[in-house]
Amino acid sequence: MAWMAWTWPTAIFFMVIATLLITFTVLAIRYPETPRTGVLGIETTRGDRLFITLLGSAFINLAWLGLVGAHQPYALIVCLIYAAAVFRWV
Template identity: 60%
Template structure:
């Protein structure tokens, strides 16, 4: 029995694109499980001086990461590994301080 990966060519998708959306879905599922396990999330006021919840901080992390990647593509080229590392550091900072 052989296992073959699905072919995304009919959508002009690449595996990195599919992995990107799979990670976002997994993040949303993880946040749902976290909310179910510990409801409420205790909104807090961070350095931006407005109240945020875990979902708000996830949204800010995803939005900021998208801008980091777009800026990286425009300024540094097509290798996105450093942009990914910078986005992870940014997301940790958002969850910690915002």
């Protein structure tokens, strides 16, 4: 990974994203679902909720970094709570 000057945390981040995408693709093929309407009033599928979760988590982490600074692992806890809420109610 030295050829791109990547760090292990960066590589792990992208591996987790790739794993999520593969997992959700397999789930969509094996267990097709019909879209559902949640609190946002729009129809969403698992993939839509994953996208909303990833996008929201990025904003949570950026806000955490700007407002709190260090201790970024605590932002992960906030992101996991946010993800559970999105997959439950959106």
